[in-house]
Amino acid sequence: MKATEDERPIDQRLRRRRFLGAIAAGCTAGVAGCAEGASDDIDGETVTIVPPSNPADSDDQWERWSGMTPYWTRVVEPLVWGTKEMHAKPWLATDWELTDDTTWVFELREGVTFHNGAEMTADDVVHSYENDILERYGDFVYGWLHLEPGSVEKIDDYTVEFTNTEPFPDFPGTIGHNMLDVHPPSADPWNGDVIGTGPFTLEDVEDGQYVELGTHDDYWGGDVAPDGLTVRAAEDETTRTNLLESGDADVVLEPSKPRLTSLRRSDEFVVETQQSSGSTFVSFNLYEEPTDDADLRRALNYAVSQSEIVEEALGGLGRPASGPISTVIDWAADDELPDYERDHETARELVADSSYDGEELTCLVRGDQDDDDLIAQILQSEFDAVGVDLDIELLERAAYQDRTGRGEFHLAIDGTQSNSPGADYIMWENFHSRGVDNIDLYEADGTGLHNLGGEVDDLIETGFQSNDPEQRHEAYVEAQRRIVEEAVVIPITYREYAVAMDATIEGVELHPIDRLLEWRSLRRSQ
Amino acid sequence: MRTYLAYRLGTSAIVMIGVSLVTYGMIFLTPGNPAEVILSERLDRPPSQAEIEAFEAEHGLTDPVPVQYGRWLTDVLRGDLGTSYYAETQVTSMIGTALPVTVELAVASMLIALAIAVPTGVLSAVYQGTSVDVVCQLGSLVGVSMPNFWLAYLLILAFPLTLGVLPVAGAGSPGQLVLPAVTLGTGMAAVLTRLIRASMLEVLAEAYVDTARSKGLRGRIVRYKHALRNALIPVVTIIGLQFGSLLNGAVVIEVVFQRPGLGLLLVDAVFDRDYPVIQGITLIAAGIFVVTNLFVDLAYRSLDPRVSMGGEAS
Numbered sequence: 054m055k056a057t058e059d060e061r062p063i064d065q066r067l068r069r070r071r072f073l074g075a076i077a078a079g080c081t082a083g084v085a086g087c088a089e090g091a092s093d094d095i096d097g098e099t100v101t102i103v104p105p106s107n108p109a110d111s112d113d114q115w116e117r118w119s120g121m122t123p124y125w126t127r128v129v130e131p132l133v134w135g136t137k138e139m140h141a142k143p144w145l146a147t148d149w150e151l152t153d154d155t156t157w158v159f160e161l162r163e164g165v166t167f168h169n170g171a172e173m174t175a176d177d178v179v180h181s182y183e184n185d186i187l188e189r190y191g192d193f194v195y196g197w198l199h200l201e202p203g204s205v206e207k208i209d210d211y212t213v214e215f216t217n218t219e220p221f222p223d224f225p226g227t228i229g230h231n232m233l234d235v236h237p238p239s240a241d242p243w244n245g246d247v248i249g250t251g252p253f254t255l256e257d258v259e260d261g262q263y264v265e266l267g268t269h270d271d272y273w274g275g276d277v278a279p280d281g282l283t284v285r286a287a288e289d290e291t292t293r294t295n296l297l298e299s300g301d302a303d304v305v306l307e308p309s310k311p312r313l314t315s316l317r318r319s320d321e322f323v324v325e326t327q328q329s330s331g332s333t334f335v336s337f338n339l340y341e342e343p344t345d346d347a348d349l350r351r352a353l354n355y356a357v358s359q360s361e362i363v364e365e366a367l368g369g370l371g372r373p374a375s376g377p378i379s380t381v382i383d384w385a386a387d388d389e390l391p392d393y394e395r396d397h398e399t400a401r402e403l404v405a406d407s408s409y410d411g412e413e414l415t416c417l418v419r420g421d422q423d424d425d426d427l428i429a430q431i432l433q434s435e436f437d438a439v440g441v442d443l444d445i446e447l448l449e450r451a452a453y454q455d456r457t458g459r460g461e462f463h464l465a466i467d468g469t470q471s472n473s474p475g476a477d478y479i480m481w482e483n484f485h486s487r488g489v490d491n492i493d494l495y496e497a498d499g500t501g502l503h504n505l506g507g508e509v510d511d512l513i514e515t516g517f518q519s520n521d522p523e524q525r526h527e528a529y530v531e532a533q534r535r536i537v538e539e540a541v542v543i544p545i546t547y548r549e550y551a552v553a554m555d556a557t558i559e560g561v562e563l564h565p566i567d568r569l570l571e572w573r574s575l576r577r578s579q
Numbered sequence: 580m581r582t583y584l585a586y587r588l589g590t591s592a593i594v595m596i597g598v599s600l601v602t603y604g605m606i607f608l609t610p611g612n613p614a615e616v617i618l619s620e621r622l623d624r625p626p627s628q629a630e631i632e633a634f635e636a637e638h639g640l641t642d643p644v645p646v647q648y649g650r651w652l653t654d655v656l657r658g659d660l661g662t663s664y665y666a667e668t669q670v671t672s673m674i675g676t677a678l679p680v681t682v683e684l685a686v687a688s689m690l691i692a693l694a695i696a697v698p699t700g701v702l703s704a705v706y707q708g709t710s711v712d713v714v715c716q717l718g719s720l721v722g723v724s725m726p727n728f729w730l731a732y733l734l735i736l737a738f739p740l741t742l743g744v745l746p747v748a749g750a751g752s753p754g755q756l757v758l759p760a761v762t763l764g765t766g767m768a769a770v771l772t773r774l775i776r777a778s779m780l781e782v783l784a785e786a787y788v789d790t791a792r793s794k795g796l797r798g799r800i801v802r803y804k805h806a807l808r809n810a811l812i813p814v815v816t817i818i819g820l821q822f823g824s825l826l827n828g829a830v831v832i833e834v835v836f837q838r839p840g841l842g843l844l845l846v847d848a849v850f851d852r853d854y855p856v857i858q859g860i861t862l863i864a865a866g867i868f869v870v871t872n873l874f875v876d877l878a879y880r881s882l883d884p885r886v887s888m889g890g891e892a893s
Contacts, residue, residue, distance in 0.1 A: 197624075261837075295735050299746075449611075455612065
């Protein structure tokens with residue numbers, strides 16, 4: 054099969070460590086409105102960006118997993134990129150082809166140079182995958198990539214063959230992920246020697262504070278506009294916003310929501326928003342009484358208004374959702390799904406018809422997820438109006454995972470997001486009986502959490518394994534239709550994220566995957 | 580003194596082992612599996628059971644807790660605090676990077692606190708019942724009541740955002756230390772002010788103060804040479820304890836000002852269930868606390884030779 058812009062894979066859960074976020078946001082809201090920016094004149098063309106996670110928390114090491122240096126800095130690059138439509142896009146590889154059920158042949162771009170001047174060849178790709186990804190990280194990447202050691206081979210200097218462990222049509226989209234970068238064997242990224250092919254070069258890392266980047270003059274993609282980048286750490290959204298307003302930053306991702314209005318009103322700043330590949334939904338435990346009753350689940354769907362939640366809890370940042378998958382993903386269903394318009398009368402009738410007997414339902418909320426506690430409070434109020442009692446338990450991430458993993462809940466504020474153009478994994482992990490959310494309980498006692506099983510499993514498998522885009526699309530849409538019909542979730546929002554920047558900054562092109570934002574066109578207007 | 584030091588070092592070792600035991604126990608009683616948390620971070624998706632088991636096997640998490648603790652303690656006695664599950668780097672290296680940032684903040688905060696508290700507390704005591712006393716006590720009340728993070732945001736709003744002076748966040752330059760140190764220092768100053776005032780009032784009521792005055796010594800000499808020195812004895816103890824509590828304050832302040840110190844490292848480690856880092860920071864914090872208290876006791880003795888010490892005859 055020839056590669057087209059039609060690849061998608063692995064899902065990823067959005068998580069941001071946001072200690073104090075709620076407190077800070079609440080407190081700042083009171084003072085934010087009167088905050089005036091104090092922009093300094095910034096000399097030269099170096100631009101400072103502040104992403105939502107720390108660019109340098111890996112103790113001077115190049116660490117794929119911690120920090121976001123591989124995610125945000127554009128120092129290293131993968132073989133495949135993602136289009137705004139969430140399709141796989143040629144990058145360091147120009148073309149790929151499925152030669153049998155499990156074998157992919159990738160043609161590499163010629164003339165790509167690393168920061169040390171050497172040309173990128175198949176040897177570098179094989180080294181990066183075999184030595185730095187499969188061997189170094191072992192078991193836990195095999196299931197993600199459907200590769201195992203020895204499955205990446207050089208055919209010639211510009212051709213590499215990947216052999217999946219099983220049919221995996223979404224492979225090209227899956228490797229469109231900045232963690233799966235290509236670098237030469239001579240580099241030792243884990244000891245600070247980072248050599249990539251990207252538009253920016255690593256100049257300096259100050260642990261926990263910033264990453265300084267220079268520019269790669271021979272970048273294969275053409276000119277790089279800024280003289281350099283400083284990627285600053287500020288995991289607290291209020292701090293990020295303060296950095297922008299004080300002139301210490303030019304571009305900040307995910308500024309403080311309470312201050313978006315004042316930023317928009319100011320002539321000194323520009324705010325842009327972008328729908329992401331993420332979604333937020335309430336997931337039900339289908340195997341716990343009384344949420345095992347579809348009537349009750351439907352009743353609770355009828356109890357809420359997504360548009361109201363988006364306005365009240367998210368400050369208008371997000372799109373009211375009808376389904377569990379963000380509509381930037383092309384096989385996401387939305388119009389085809391049953392619509393639970395808020396209707397408290399119907400909700401009350403369904404509650405009366407259900408097995409619900411006045412018991413308190415437990416709703417788990419992750420404390421480090423922005424806005425989830427507000428969403429839960431709105432749900433609590435709406436459920437109360439239809440005669441259902443909801444108890445909110447705010448937990449930090451590890452405790453939340455522990456409780457959900459053991460199935461000790463009725464509802465959980467949940468969500469999903471893909472950091473690569475391949476997003477099939479979202480369906481698999483959440484809704485297939487053998488997806489990671491469900492498999493433990495499914496194997497232990499034949500249950501699970503959010504899996505309807507049977508035909509829905511079959512549909513997800515069809516979507517996951519089909520090489521026919523139309524068949525794949527149909528299978529996924531039908532699976533989503535059944536998931537919504539059976540009220541496996543209460544869809545809340547297709548997420549959006551905001552980027553606030555100094556008004557003089559140009560060239561920011563937003564992307565559904567914020568980690569695929571490109572910085573090489575950034576420039577300052579005169 | 581040698582006997583006393585040996586005694587204190589022995590008790591300190593027991594305290595630190597006790598702290599490490601309690602911390603270890605609490606870690607394992609806390610819900611959440613480090614394998615699941617860290618692999619979720621790495622993969623951006625929940626890990627499979629096989630992935631979790633591989634991680635647990637790699638880090639010895641399948642062994643009984645006493646075995647894990649014993650292994651950790653043995654390594655510590657060899658000077659090895661282990662490797663972070665999350666960052667895969669040596670804990671000693673991570674702490675070595677973060678500790679100076681927190682110590683810098685703690686020392687600066689303490690200096691600011693003393694610079695405010697000593698004159699304010701003394702003035703408040705000397706002018707007891709006057710408007711000066713009322714103002715000082717009111718200031719102290721506000722300082723005690725005001726949450727650190729709230730003051731931090733007010734200071735940020737006032738200085739970098741409104742006046743355009745001082746940096747919003749970061750570490751490494753003196754300018755970046757000012758706001759966090761003032762934030763942390765003022766809260767501490769409020770506590771110390773009240774204590775110094777109370778202590779000073781108590782001392783000023785002592786008979787020897789009246790004697791000194793009746794001998795014709797000037798009030799200033801009596802207050803600042805004789806009374807203040809004695810009034811500071813209980814304050815020294817509190818200063819030591821305050822140093823221990825600085826880590827609590829640092830957790831909040833380091834997040835707000837994005838200072839990569841021990842507090843920020845600890846918060847992340849707790850959320851990640853990164854046991855070696857949690858244990859390492861706890862041990863270092865306990866060590867700082869123990870050493871600070873030892874210095875406090877020694878200072879106590881130099882301030883008041885009547886104070887006897889364990890292991891010594893009075």
